[in-house]
Amino acid sequence: MRTRIAIVGAGPAGMFLAHLLHRQGLDCVVVERKDRAHVEGRVRAGVLERVTVDLMTHLGLADRLRREGLVHTGVNLACDGGIFRIDMAELTGGASVTVYGQQEVMKDLFDGAEARGIQVVFGAEDVALHDLDTPAPFVTWRSQGLAFRLDCEAVAGCDGFHGVSRASIPEDAIARFERAYPFGWLGVLTEAPPCSDELIYANHERGFALASMRSPTRSRYYIQCGPEARTDDWPDERFWDELCVRLGPEAGGRVDRRPTFEKSIAPLRSFVVEPLRHGRLVLAGDAAHIVPPTGAKGLNLAASDAIMLSEALAEALGTGDETALDRYSRRALARVWKAERFSWWFTTLTHRFPDMAGFERRMQTAELAYIRGSRAAQTVVAENYVGLPLE
Known part of the structure; x- marks a missing residue:
């Protein structure tokens, strides 16, 4: 098999990139280890920044998003039961976020790929990347007992934190x-x-x-838990009791305590690699960076990576100037680090750390009180929450 760009990983970064390349007339093939049902069924983020909403509109994939997405013009912060609202639209000149689950985004991306003839290979086992430091890299994998090879001009590593792409880069190169x-x-x-x-x-x-x-009839709730916690430790009754205490009497009193149908625990980490390019391999999405879910930046960073990477690949393959791939790395990382900063700050502001003493706790409550009373501080939160513009 031959294509111009091999995309490893059919998550948000890989599929957004595939649609953008297709729109530019650049052939690509997406290679994914899991099947479509697995990728589409992963319960992940649900808050889309304006950049991501604009991208789906640009790609002609926003019909369901416009019908079913919940537009939010504000966000609420609470401290020990007291709640205040930050009016994001008023503070940012009309910007908002849209609640629309990653599962729905993936369904739109996959349905669109089928309709447009974008090739996605599911169930690819033992994926390996080869000759990345040459002008003729290639990708190999096995499927149903058969060996496959995909020759290309560049490889986009979009296969997540545990994928093969980043692992294919020598340790001393990143x-x-x-x-x-x-x-x-x-x-x-x-x-x-x-x-x-x-x-x-x-x-x-x-x-x-x-x-x-996730919708007017489906709720998603989270509580901070210890690193060794198990879902079996948290039957519904215990979860609802703890959630309502932490939300406070106003919001907790409105919680509808029906049975849960999905329960999972996610660890939190901040992670970035530099640079995002090694030879003809470029990284995007979770293969390149991880943010804590506080602030909902993961999926949105994948979308902005895809935008910048599609532009860089078009320039590099169209002109032969590979420095475009280095510029992608610098440009994407500038945005990534700003999102990492906000997610880290928001996490430290809202979570209880094991070694937190009285002083640190007072600093949290003082900062939240300052945000509540300061238009300037609320503007900083609002600008970061709705998403910084692409630069």
Whole structure:
């Protein structure tokens, strides 16, 4: 098989990139280890920045998003039961976010790929990347007992944190920056109306909580838990009790405590590699960086990576000037680090750390009180939450 660009990984970064390349007339093939049902069914982020919404509109994939997405013009912060709202639209000149789950985004991307003839190879086992430091790299894999080879001009590594792409780069060729947080998020889904029309990020002395949603009839809730916690430790009754305490009496009193149908625990980490290019391999999405889910930047960074990478690949392959790939790395990383900063700051502001003493706790509550009373501070939060513009 031959194509111009091999994309490894059919998650958000890979599929957004495939659609952008197709729109530019650049042939690509997406190679994915799992099947479509697995990729599409992963419960992930649900808050889309304006850049991501604009991208789906640009690609002609926003019909369901416009019908079913929930536009939010504000976000709520809570501290020990007291809640205040940040009016994002008023503070940013009309910007908003849209609640629309990653599962729905992936369905739109896959349906669009089928309709447009974008080739996605599912069930690719033992994927390996070869000759990345030459003008003729290639990708190999096995499927149903057969061996396959895909020759290309460039490889886009979009296969996530545990994928083969980043692992194919020599250790001495990249720098890693990482912070693992000493807690996780226990999340549940329930078929019940959400307790609030907009998201509530709660800081409580017992730990963080988040009230979110996927639709007017489906709620998504999270609480901070220990790194060794198991879902079996948290039957529904215990979860609802703890959530309502952390949200406070106003929001907690509105929680509809119906049975949950999905329950999972996600660890939190911040992670970035530099640079995002090695020879003819370029990294995007979770293969290049991970953010804590506080602030919902992961999927949105994947979308902005895809935009910048598609432009760089078109220039590099069209003109033969490979420095475009280096410029992609610098441009994408500038945005990534700003998102990492906001996600790290928002996490430290809202979570209870194991070694947190009285002084650190007072600093959290003082900062939240300052944000509540300062238009300038609220503007900083709003600008970052709706998403910084592409540069």
